[in-house]
Amino acid sequence: MIELADLADHLRRVTVEVMDGGKSLGAGVLWPRGCVVTNAHVARRSVMEVRLVDGRRLEGRLLARDGSADLALLRVAGAGVPAAPIADSDAARVGALVVAMGHPLGVRGALTAGIIHAIGPITPGGRAWIQADVRLAPGNSGGPLADASGRVMGLNAMVAGALALAIPMAHVERFVRAAGVEPP
Amino acid sequence: MDGLLTLSNDLAAAVERAGQVVFGVNARTRLGSTGVHWRSGLIVTANHTVRVDEDITVTRPDGRSIAATVAGRDPSIDIAVLKVDAPDAAVADLGESNAVRVGHLVLAVGRGPCASWGVVSAIGAGRGPRSAGGGLFSLDLTLYPGFSGGPLVNAQGQVIGVNSSGTSRHLQLAIPSAAVTRVVDELARRGRLARPYLGVGTQPVSLPEALRQRFNLEQQTAVIVVAVQPDSPAAGAGLLMGDIIVSLGGTSITDPGDLASALRPDQVGEALTVSVLRAGEPRDIRITVGERPRRP
Numbered sequence: 001m002i003e004l005a006d007l008a009d010h011l012r013r014v015t016v017e018v019m020d021g022g023k024s025l026g027a028g029v030l031w032p033r034g035c036v037v038t039n040a041h042v043a044r045r046s047v048m049e050v051r052l053v054d055g056r057r058l059e060g061r062l063l064a065r066d067g068s069a070d071l072a073l074l075r076v077a078g079a080g081v082p083a084a085p086i087a088d089s090d091a092a093r094v095g096a097l098v099v100a101m102g103h104p105l106g107v108r109g110a111l112t113a114g115i116i117h118a119i120g121p122i123t124p125g126g127r128a129w130i131q132a133d134v135r136l137a138p139g140n141s142g143g144p145l146a147d148a149s150g151r152v153m154g155l156n157a158m159v160a161g162a163l164a165l166a167i168p169m170a171h172v173e174r175f176v177r178a179a180g181v182e183p184p
Numbered sequence: 185m186d187g188l189l190t191l192s193n194d195l196a197a198a199v200e201r202a203g204q205v206v207f208g209v210n211a212r213t214r215l216g217s218t219g220v221h222w223r224s225g226l227i228v229t230a231n232h233t234v235r236v237d238e239d240i241t242v243t244r245p246d247g248r249s250i251a252a253t254v255a256g257r258d259p260s261i262d263i264a265v266l267k268v269d270a271p272d273a274a275v276a277d278l279g280e281s282n283a284v285r286v287g288h289l290v291l292a293v294g295r296g297p298c299a300s301w302g303v304v305s306a307i308g309a310g311r312g313p314r315s316a317g318g319g320l321f322s323l324d325l326t327l328y329p330g331f332s333g334g335p336l337v338n339a340q341g342q343v344i345g346v347n348s349s350g351t352s353r354h355l356q357l358a359i360p361s362a363a364v365t366r367v368v369d370e371l372a373r374r375g376r377l378a379r380p381y382l383g384v385g386t387q388p389v390s391l392p393e394a395l396r397q398r399f400n401l402e403q404q405t406a407v408i409v410v411a412v413q414p415d416s417p418a419a420g421a422g423l424l425m426g427d428i429i430v431s432l433g434g435t436s437i438t439d440p441g442d443l444a445s446a447l448r449p450d451q452v453g454e455a456l457t458v459s460v461l462r463a464g465e466p467r468d469i470r471i472t473v474g475e476r477p478r479r480p
Contacts, residue, residue, distance in 0.1 A: 095198060148188040
Protein backbone atom coordinates (compact mmCIF):
# COMPACT_ATOMS: atom_id res chain seq x y z
CA MET A 1 0.00 0.00 0.00
CA ILE A 2 2.14 2.80 -1.33
CA GLU A 3 -0.60 5.28 -0.47
CA LEU A 4 -0.40 4.57 3.26
CA ALA A 5 3.36 5.16 3.06
CA ASP A 6 2.68 8.50 1.33
CA LEU A 7 0.17 9.36 4.01
CA ALA A 8 2.73 8.54 6.70
CA ASP A 9 5.39 10.73 5.02
CA HIS A 10 2.98 13.62 4.76
CA LEU A 11 1.93 13.36 8.41
CA ARG A 12 5.50 13.04 9.66
CA ARG A 13 6.27 16.45 8.17
CA VAL A 14 3.54 18.16 10.20
CA THR A 15 4.02 16.20 13.43
CA VAL A 16 6.59 17.32 15.99
CA GLU A 17 8.09 15.77 19.07
CA VAL A 18 7.61 17.82 22.23
CA MET A 19 10.54 17.45 24.58
CA ASP A 20 11.84 18.77 27.87
CA GLY A 21 15.48 18.51 28.83
CA GLY A 22 16.09 16.06 25.99
CA LYS A 23 13.27 13.79 27.21
CA SER A 24 10.42 13.11 24.80
CA LEU A 25 7.03 13.86 26.36
CA GLY A 26 4.74 13.44 23.39
CA ALA A 27 3.79 14.79 19.99
CA GLY A 28 2.29 17.95 18.57
CA VAL A 29 0.72 19.23 15.36
CA LEU A 30 2.19 22.15 13.41
CA TRP A 31 -0.25 25.02 13.13
CA PRO A 32 0.02 28.09 10.86
CA ARG A 33 1.91 31.17 12.03
CA GLY A 34 4.63 29.07 13.63
CA CYS A 35 2.44 27.48 16.26
CA VAL A 36 2.18 23.95 17.63
CA VAL A 37 -0.93 22.47 19.24
CA THR A 38 -0.49 19.65 21.70
CA ASN A 39 -1.98 18.29 24.91
CA ALA A 40 -1.70 20.23 28.16
CA HIS A 41 -0.36 17.06 29.79
CA VAL A 42 2.50 17.10 27.26
CA ALA A 43 3.41 20.82 27.46
CA ARG A 44 3.87 21.24 31.18
CA ARG A 45 6.42 24.09 31.21
CA SER A 46 6.49 27.60 29.78
CA VAL A 47 9.36 26.70 27.45
CA MET A 48 9.52 23.34 25.68
CA GLU A 49 11.80 21.85 23.08
CA VAL A 50 10.13 21.11 19.74
CA ARG A 51 11.81 18.65 17.39
CA LEU A 52 10.83 18.69 13.72
CA VAL A 53 11.01 15.68 11.44
CA ASP A 54 14.22 17.01 9.84
CA GLY A 55 15.91 16.93 13.24
CA ARG A 56 15.82 20.69 13.87
CA ARG A 57 15.18 21.52 17.52
CA LEU A 58 13.32 24.75 18.12
CA GLU A 59 12.31 26.52 21.25
CA GLY A 60 8.56 26.42 21.87
CA ARG A 61 7.12 29.12 24.09
CA LEU A 62 3.82 28.38 25.77
CA LEU A 63 1.14 30.79 24.52
CA ALA A 64 -1.89 29.17 26.16
CA ARG A 65 -2.68 26.12 28.21
CA ASP A 66 -6.03 24.69 29.31
CA GLY A 67 -5.65 21.77 31.70
CA SER A 68 -9.32 20.77 31.71
CA ALA A 69 -9.54 20.74 27.90
CA ASP A 70 -6.07 19.09 27.86
CA LEU A 71 -4.87 21.53 25.19
CA ALA A 72 -1.78 23.68 24.90
CA LEU A 73 -0.49 26.11 22.26
CA LEU A 74 3.22 26.72 21.67
CA ARG A 75 4.93 29.21 19.37
CA VAL A 76 8.12 28.13 17.69
CA ALA A 77 10.64 30.48 16.10
CA GLY A 78 11.85 29.04 12.84
CA ALA A 79 11.67 29.67 9.13
CA GLY A 80 9.99 27.36 6.66
CA VAL A 81 7.88 25.49 9.16
CA PRO A 82 4.90 23.85 7.42
CA ALA A 83 1.37 23.62 8.83
CA ALA A 84 -1.03 20.69 8.93
CA PRO A 85 -4.20 20.77 6.82
CA ILE A 86 -7.26 20.53 9.03
CA ALA A 87 -10.35 18.41 8.32
CA ASP A 88 -13.88 19.35 9.18
CA SER A 89 -14.20 17.18 12.28
CA ASP A 90 -18.00 17.53 12.17
CA ALA A 91 -17.97 15.51 8.93
CA ALA A 92 -16.39 12.48 10.62
CA ARG A 93 -18.24 9.23 9.93
CA VAL A 94 -18.20 6.01 11.94
CA GLY A 95 -16.24 3.41 9.98
CA ALA A 96 -14.10 5.95 8.11
CA LEU A 97 -10.41 5.16 7.85
CA VAL A 98 -8.14 7.12 10.22
CA VAL A 99 -4.43 7.10 10.95
CA ALA A 100 -2.51 8.28 13.99
CA MET A 101 1.03 9.68 13.89
CA GLY A 102 3.21 10.03 16.95
CA HIS A 103 6.15 8.65 18.87
CA PRO A 104 4.67 5.71 20.81
CA LEU A 105 7.09 4.34 23.39
CA GLY A 106 9.82 6.46 21.86
CA VAL A 107 9.44 5.15 18.31
CA ARG A 108 9.66 8.33 16.24
CA GLY A 109 7.11 8.97 13.52
CA ALA A 110 5.13 5.76 13.93
CA LEU A 111 1.90 5.34 11.97
CA THR A 112 -1.05 3.30 13.23
CA ALA A 113 -4.22 2.81 11.20
CA GLY A 114 -7.82 2.06 12.08
CA ILE A 115 -11.34 3.38 11.77
CA ILE A 116 -13.60 5.76 13.64
CA HIS A 117 -15.39 3.68 16.27
CA ALA A 118 -17.89 6.30 17.46
CA ILE A 119 -18.21 10.02 17.96
CA GLY A 120 -19.34 11.39 21.29
CA PRO A 121 -18.83 11.01 25.01
CA ILE A 122 -17.66 7.70 26.49
CA THR A 123 -19.69 8.26 29.64
CA PRO A 124 -23.12 9.91 29.66
CA GLY A 125 -22.81 13.67 29.89
CA GLY A 126 -19.04 13.61 29.31
CA ARG A 127 -17.12 15.58 26.69
CA ALA A 128 -17.28 14.59 23.04
CA TRP A 129 -14.40 12.57 21.62
CA ILE A 130 -13.54 11.10 18.30
CA GLN A 131 -13.28 7.48 19.46
CA ALA A 132 -11.03 5.52 17.15
CA ASP A 133 -10.27 1.83 16.80
CA VAL A 134 -6.56 2.65 16.52
CA ARG A 135 -3.67 1.48 18.67
CA LEU A 136 -2.03 4.28 20.66
CA ALA A 137 0.68 4.22 23.30
CA PRO A 138 2.40 6.82 25.52
CA GLY A 139 4.17 9.18 23.10
CA ASN A 140 1.14 9.50 20.81
CA SER A 141 -0.34 12.25 23.01
CA GLY A 142 -0.77 15.53 21.18
CA GLY A 143 -0.21 13.91 17.79
CA PRO A 144 -2.64 13.98 14.88
CA LEU A 145 -5.52 11.65 14.10
CA ALA A 146 -5.94 12.18 10.38
CA ASP A 147 -8.39 11.11 7.69
CA ALA A 148 -7.55 9.16 4.52
CA SER A 149 -6.51 12.40 2.79
CA GLY A 150 -4.07 13.32 5.54
CA ARG A 151 -6.15 16.11 6.99
CA VAL A 152 -6.08 16.31 10.78
CA MET A 153 -9.43 15.50 12.43
CA GLY A 154 -8.38 15.33 16.03
CA LEU A 155 -5.59 15.50 18.56
CA ASN A 156 -4.85 12.13 20.17
CA ALA A 157 -5.16 12.61 23.90
CA MET A 158 -6.12 9.45 25.76
CA VAL A 159 -6.62 5.72 25.65
CA ALA A 160 -9.73 4.06 27.10
CA GLY A 161 -9.38 0.30 27.03
CA ALA A 162 -8.37 -0.40 23.43
CA LEU A 163 -9.95 2.83 22.16
CA ALA A 164 -8.05 5.93 21.10
CA LEU A 165 -9.68 9.17 22.22
CA ALA A 166 -8.98 12.29 20.17
CA ILE A 167 -10.05 15.86 20.81
CA PRO A 168 -12.08 16.99 17.75
CA MET A 169 -10.30 19.70 15.72
CA ALA A 170 -13.34 21.98 16.12
CA HIS A 171 -12.52 22.17 19.84
CA VAL A 172 -8.84 22.74 19.10
CA GLU A 173 -9.66 25.58 16.70
CA ARG A 174 -11.87 27.22 19.32
CA PHE A 175 -9.06 26.97 21.87
CA VAL A 176 -6.51 28.45 19.46
CA ARG A 177 -8.84 31.33 18.54
CA ALA A 178 -9.46 32.06 22.23
CA ALA A 179 -5.69 32.29 22.63
CA GLY A 180 -5.63 35.07 20.06
CA VAL A 181 -4.24 33.12 17.11
CA GLU A 182 -6.37 33.16 14.00
CA PRO A 183 -7.35 29.77 12.54
CA PRO A 184 -5.88 28.72 9.16
CA MET B 185 -4.53 9.13 -2.10
CA ASP B 186 -7.83 8.50 -3.86
CA GLY B 187 -7.68 4.75 -3.24
CA LEU B 188 -7.52 5.25 0.51
CA LEU B 189 -10.32 7.79 0.38
CA THR B 190 -12.51 5.37 -1.58
CA LEU B 191 -11.78 2.60 0.92
CA SER B 192 -12.55 4.97 3.78
CA ASN B 193 -15.91 5.96 2.27
CA ASP B 194 -16.75 2.32 1.52
CA LEU B 195 -16.04 1.29 5.12
CA ALA B 196 -18.15 4.15 6.50
CA ALA B 197 -20.99 3.22 4.12
CA ALA B 198 -20.71 -0.44 5.19
CA VAL B 199 -21.05 0.53 8.87
CA GLU B 200 -24.02 2.76 8.09
CA ARG B 201 -25.72 0.00 6.11
CA ALA B 202 -25.11 -2.72 8.69
CA GLY B 203 -26.11 -0.33 11.47
CA GLN B 204 -29.69 -0.37 10.17
CA VAL B 205 -30.11 -4.00 11.31
CA VAL B 206 -28.19 -3.75 14.60
CA PHE B 207 -30.30 -3.92 17.75
CA GLY B 208 -29.14 -3.33 21.30
CA VAL B 209 -30.00 -6.31 23.50
CA ASN B 210 -30.75 -5.66 27.16
CA ALA B 211 -30.86 -9.11 28.70
CA ARG B 212 -28.25 -8.99 31.44
CA THR B 213 -27.87 -6.73 34.42
CA ARG B 214 -24.68 -4.88 33.67
CA LEU B 215 -23.69 -4.23 30.10
CA GLY B 216 -26.05 -4.72 27.20
CA SER B 217 -25.04 -6.70 24.13
CA THR B 218 -25.79 -6.55 20.44
CA GLY B 219 -28.19 -8.37 18.14
CA VAL B 220 -28.87 -8.68 14.43
CA HIS B 221 -32.34 -8.49 12.88
CA TRP B 222 -31.90 -11.78 10.99
CA ARG B 223 -35.42 -12.40 9.73
CA SER B 224 -38.50 -10.26 10.19
CA GLY B 225 -39.30 -10.41 13.91
CA LEU B 226 -36.28 -12.53 14.86
CA ILE B 227 -33.18 -11.04 16.50
CA VAL B 228 -30.07 -13.20 16.69
CA THR B 229 -27.64 -12.56 19.53
CA ALA B 230 -24.97 -14.39 21.53
CA ASN B 231 -26.58 -16.83 23.97
CA HIS B 232 -24.10 -16.06 26.74
CA THR B 233 -25.29 -12.45 26.83
CA VAL B 234 -28.91 -13.46 27.52
CA ARG B 235 -28.87 -13.95 31.28
CA VAL B 236 -32.55 -13.37 32.03
CA ASP B 237 -35.68 -14.95 30.57
CA GLU B 238 -38.13 -12.18 31.34
CA ASP B 239 -38.31 -8.42 30.94
CA ILE B 240 -35.92 -8.43 27.98
CA THR B 241 -35.91 -5.34 25.83
CA VAL B 242 -34.14 -4.55 22.61
CA THR B 243 -33.17 -1.11 21.33
CA ARG B 244 -34.03 -0.52 17.70
CA PRO B 245 -31.59 1.27 15.39
CA ASP B 246 -33.80 4.37 15.69
CA GLY B 247 -33.29 4.35 19.48
CA ARG B 248 -36.74 3.11 20.50
CA SER B 249 -36.86 0.25 23.03
CA ILE B 250 -39.32 -2.59 22.54
CA ALA B 251 -40.07 -5.82 24.41
CA ALA B 252 -38.55 -9.12 23.31
CA THR B 253 -39.00 -12.75 24.32
CA VAL B 254 -36.57 -15.65 24.04
CA ALA B 255 -37.73 -17.82 21.15
CA GLY B 256 -34.89 -20.30 21.44
CA ARG B 257 -31.29 -20.66 22.53
CA ASP B 258 -28.38 -23.02 22.28
CA PRO B 259 -25.35 -22.72 24.56
CA SER B 260 -22.99 -24.87 22.50
CA ILE B 261 -23.22 -22.76 19.35
CA ASP B 262 -23.74 -19.66 21.58
CA ILE B 263 -26.76 -18.38 19.68
CA ALA B 264 -30.04 -17.11 21.08
CA VAL B 265 -33.03 -16.02 19.01
CA LEU B 266 -35.29 -13.30 20.36
CA LYS B 267 -38.79 -12.61 19.07
CA VAL B 268 -39.83 -8.99 18.59
CA ASP B 269 -42.65 -7.10 16.95
CA ALA B 270 -40.90 -4.79 14.50
CA PRO B 271 -42.44 -5.36 11.06
CA ASP B 272 -41.10 -2.04 9.75
CA ALA B 273 -37.46 -2.62 10.77
CA ALA B 274 -34.88 -3.50 8.10
CA VAL B 275 -33.67 -7.09 7.93
CA ALA B 276 -30.01 -8.14 7.53
CA ASP B 277 -28.56 -8.50 4.05
CA LEU B 278 -26.65 -11.76 4.47
CA GLY B 279 -23.34 -12.13 2.68
CA GLU B 280 -21.86 -15.36 1.38
CA SER B 281 -19.98 -16.55 4.47
CA ASN B 282 -18.65 -19.58 2.59
CA ALA B 283 -16.74 -17.21 0.31
CA VAL B 284 -14.88 -15.55 3.21
CA ARG B 285 -11.12 -16.08 3.07
CA VAL B 286 -8.32 -15.57 5.55
CA GLY B 287 -7.10 -12.00 5.15
CA HIS B 288 -10.44 -10.48 4.15
CA LEU B 289 -11.12 -7.06 5.64
CA VAL B 290 -14.03 -7.16 8.08
CA LEU B 291 -15.88 -4.85 10.45
CA ALA B 292 -17.57 -5.59 13.76
CA VAL B 293 -20.57 -3.34 14.35
CA GLY B 294 -22.19 -2.48 17.67
CA ARG B 295 -25.20 -0.42 18.63
CA GLY B 296 -25.07 3.26 17.80
CA PRO B 297 -23.63 2.20 15.40
CA CYS B 298 -20.03 1.94 16.54
CA ALA B 299 -17.43 -0.19 14.83
CA SER B 300 -14.03 -1.83 14.81
CA TRP B 301 -12.07 -3.25 11.90
CA GLY B 302 -9.57 -5.98 11.19
CA VAL B 303 -9.07 -9.11 9.17
CA VAL B 304 -10.18 -12.72 9.29
CA SER B 305 -7.08 -14.36 10.76
CA ALA B 306 -8.12 -18.02 10.56
CA ILE B 307 -11.11 -20.12 9.61
CA GLY B 308 -12.01 -23.19 11.63
CA ALA B 309 -8.72 -23.26 13.50
CA GLY B 310 -9.95 -22.53 17.00
CA ARG B 311 -11.59 -24.85 19.48
CA GLY B 312 -15.03 -23.55 18.75
CA PRO B 313 -18.35 -25.24 19.26
CA ARG B 314 -18.70 -28.29 17.04
CA SER B 315 -22.28 -27.57 16.09
CA ALA B 316 -21.15 -24.42 14.29
CA GLY B 317 -19.76 -26.77 11.71
CA GLY B 318 -16.19 -26.24 12.84
CA GLY B 319 -15.78 -23.29 10.47
CA LEU B 320 -15.69 -20.46 12.99
CA PHE B 321 -13.92 -17.27 11.96
CA SER B 322 -11.04 -16.18 14.19
CA LEU B 323 -10.73 -12.42 13.98
CA ASP B 324 -7.84 -10.01 14.27
CA LEU B 325 -9.96 -7.17 15.56
CA THR B 326 -11.16 -5.76 18.86
CA LEU B 327 -14.55 -6.89 20.10
CA TYR B 328 -15.35 -3.96 22.38
CA PRO B 329 -17.47 -4.51 25.50
CA GLY B 330 -21.04 -5.22 24.39
CA PHE B 331 -20.08 -6.27 20.85
CA SER B 332 -20.95 -9.94 21.44
CA GLY B 333 -23.95 -10.98 19.36
CA GLY B 334 -23.40 -8.19 16.85
CA PRO B 335 -22.75 -8.59 13.15
CA LEU B 336 -19.45 -9.28 11.44
CA VAL B 337 -19.69 -7.31 8.24
CA ASN B 338 -17.81 -7.43 4.96
CA ALA B 339 -16.59 -4.37 3.07
CA GLN B 340 -19.93 -4.21 1.24
CA GLY B 341 -21.86 -3.95 4.51
CA GLN B 342 -23.32 -7.47 4.29
CA VAL B 343 -23.60 -9.59 7.43
CA ILE B 344 -21.24 -12.58 7.21
CA GLY B 345 -21.26 -13.69 10.83
CA VAL B 346 -22.24 -13.15 14.45
CA ASN B 347 -19.45 -12.02 16.77
CA SER B 348 -18.76 -13.68 20.07
CA SER B 349 -16.00 -13.33 22.57
CA GLY B 350 -17.39 -16.57 23.99
CA THR B 351 -16.46 -17.25 27.53
CA SER B 352 -12.91 -16.02 27.06
CA ARG B 353 -11.73 -12.44 26.95
CA HIS B 354 -8.93 -13.38 24.65
CA LEU B 355 -10.95 -14.86 21.81
CA GLN B 356 -12.48 -12.91 18.98
CA LEU B 357 -14.69 -15.31 17.09
CA ALA B 358 -17.55 -15.09 14.68
CA ILE B 359 -20.07 -17.76 13.77
CA PRO B 360 -20.46 -17.72 9.98
CA SER B 361 -23.84 -16.44 8.82
CA ALA B 362 -24.54 -19.69 6.94
CA ALA B 363 -24.19 -21.66 10.20
CA VAL B 364 -26.47 -19.18 11.98
CA THR B 365 -29.11 -19.38 9.26
CA ARG B 366 -29.10 -23.18 9.54
CA VAL B 367 -30.19 -23.01 13.19
CA VAL B 368 -32.33 -19.85 13.39
CA ASP B 369 -35.57 -21.42 12.18
CA GLU B 370 -35.25 -24.49 14.35
CA LEU B 371 -34.45 -22.40 17.41
CA ALA B 372 -37.43 -20.18 16.73
CA ARG B 373 -39.73 -23.18 16.17
CA ARG B 374 -38.61 -25.58 18.90
CA GLY B 375 -36.78 -23.34 21.34
CA ARG B 376 -33.67 -25.49 21.25
CA LEU B 377 -31.50 -27.50 18.91
CA ALA B 378 -31.83 -31.22 18.69
CA ARG B 379 -28.53 -32.95 19.47
CA PRO B 380 -27.81 -35.53 16.81
CA TYR B 381 -27.11 -38.94 18.32
CA LEU B 382 -25.88 -42.30 17.08
CA GLY B 383 -25.30 -44.17 20.34
CA VAL B 384 -21.82 -45.54 19.78
CA GLY B 385 -18.70 -45.28 21.87
CA THR B 386 -15.50 -45.27 19.80
CA GLN B 387 -11.74 -45.22 20.07
CA PRO B 388 -9.26 -44.14 17.40
CA VAL B 389 -7.41 -46.89 15.55
CA SER B 390 -4.70 -46.72 12.94
CA LEU B 391 -5.44 -48.44 9.66
CA PRO B 392 -2.84 -51.01 8.55
CA GLU B 393 -1.19 -50.10 5.26
CA ALA B 394 -2.49 -53.29 3.65
CA LEU B 395 -6.10 -52.39 4.47
CA ARG B 396 -5.65 -48.81 3.23
CA GLN B 397 -4.25 -50.00 -0.06
CA ARG B 398 -6.83 -52.71 -0.53
CA PHE B 399 -9.78 -50.37 0.00
CA ASN B 400 -8.11 -47.29 -1.49
CA LEU B 401 -8.34 -45.26 1.75
CA GLU B 402 -6.37 -42.03 2.09
CA GLN B 403 -6.90 -41.66 5.82
CA GLN B 404 -4.31 -43.05 8.24
CA THR B 405 -6.76 -43.59 11.09
CA ALA B 406 -10.41 -44.42 11.74
CA VAL B 407 -12.48 -45.25 14.84
CA ILE B 408 -13.41 -48.61 16.27
CA VAL B 409 -16.77 -49.19 17.94
CA VAL B 410 -16.21 -50.13 21.58
CA ALA B 411 -19.77 -49.68 22.83
CA VAL B 412 -23.27 -49.68 21.34
CA GLN B 413 -26.05 -48.14 23.46
CA PRO B 414 -29.10 -50.36 23.64
CA ASP B 415 -32.14 -49.03 21.73
CA SER B 416 -29.96 -46.43 20.02
CA PRO B 417 -29.86 -45.63 16.28
CA ALA B 418 -26.57 -47.54 16.11
CA ALA B 419 -28.15 -50.62 17.70
CA GLY B 420 -31.13 -50.37 15.35
CA ALA B 421 -28.85 -50.15 12.31
CA GLY B 422 -26.96 -53.24 13.43
CA LEU B 423 -23.57 -51.68 14.21
CA LEU B 424 -21.45 -54.09 16.21
CA MET B 425 -18.61 -53.77 18.65
CA GLY B 426 -15.39 -54.11 16.70
CA ASP B 427 -16.74 -52.42 13.56
CA ILE B 428 -14.26 -49.88 12.23
CA ILE B 429 -16.07 -46.71 11.11
CA VAL B 430 -14.26 -45.20 8.11
CA SER B 431 -16.79 -42.59 7.02
CA LEU B 432 -20.20 -41.19 7.89
CA GLY B 433 -22.43 -39.54 5.32
CA GLY B 434 -19.46 -39.27 2.96
CA THR B 435 -17.22 -37.56 5.53
CA SER B 436 -14.03 -39.38 6.51
CA ILE B 437 -13.88 -40.27 10.20
CA THR B 438 -10.33 -40.21 11.54
CA ASP B 439 -10.96 -39.73 15.26
CA PRO B 440 -13.96 -39.84 17.63
CA GLY B 441 -14.39 -36.05 17.42
CA ASP B 442 -15.06 -36.33 13.68
CA LEU B 443 -18.22 -38.31 14.39
CA ALA B 444 -19.69 -35.42 16.37
CA SER B 445 -18.65 -32.74 13.90
CA ALA B 446 -19.96 -34.74 10.93
CA LEU B 447 -23.49 -34.47 12.34
CA ARG B 448 -25.63 -31.35 12.22
CA PRO B 449 -28.80 -30.69 14.22
CA ASP B 450 -30.91 -30.53 11.06
CA GLN B 451 -29.90 -34.11 10.20
CA VAL B 452 -31.89 -35.62 13.08
CA GLY B 453 -34.30 -38.09 11.50
CA GLU B 454 -32.24 -38.33 8.31
CA ALA B 455 -30.75 -41.64 7.11
CA LEU B 456 -26.99 -41.57 6.48
CA THR B 457 -24.60 -44.16 5.18
CA VAL B 458 -21.90 -45.29 7.58
CA SER B 459 -19.04 -47.15 5.93
CA VAL B 460 -17.41 -49.72 8.17
CA LEU B 461 -14.82 -52.45 7.98
CA ARG B 462 -16.18 -55.56 9.61
CA ALA B 463 -13.86 -58.53 9.91
CA GLY B 464 -11.64 -56.93 7.30
CA GLU B 465 -14.43 -56.47 4.74
CA PRO B 466 -16.09 -53.15 3.78
CA ARG B 467 -19.76 -52.75 4.42
CA ASP B 468 -22.18 -49.80 4.05
CA ILE B 469 -24.85 -49.52 6.71
CA ARG B 470 -27.80 -47.11 6.68
CA ILE B 471 -28.31 -45.40 10.02
CA THR B 472 -31.10 -42.99 10.98
CA VAL B 473 -29.67 -40.12 13.04
CA GLY B 474 -31.51 -39.92 16.34
CA GLU B 475 -31.87 -37.19 18.94
CA ARG B 476 -29.77 -37.41 22.03
CA PRO B 477 -31.97 -38.30 24.99
CA ARG B 478 -32.25 -35.28 27.30
CA ARG B 479 -30.91 -35.70 30.76
CA PRO B 480 -33.67 -35.54 33.35
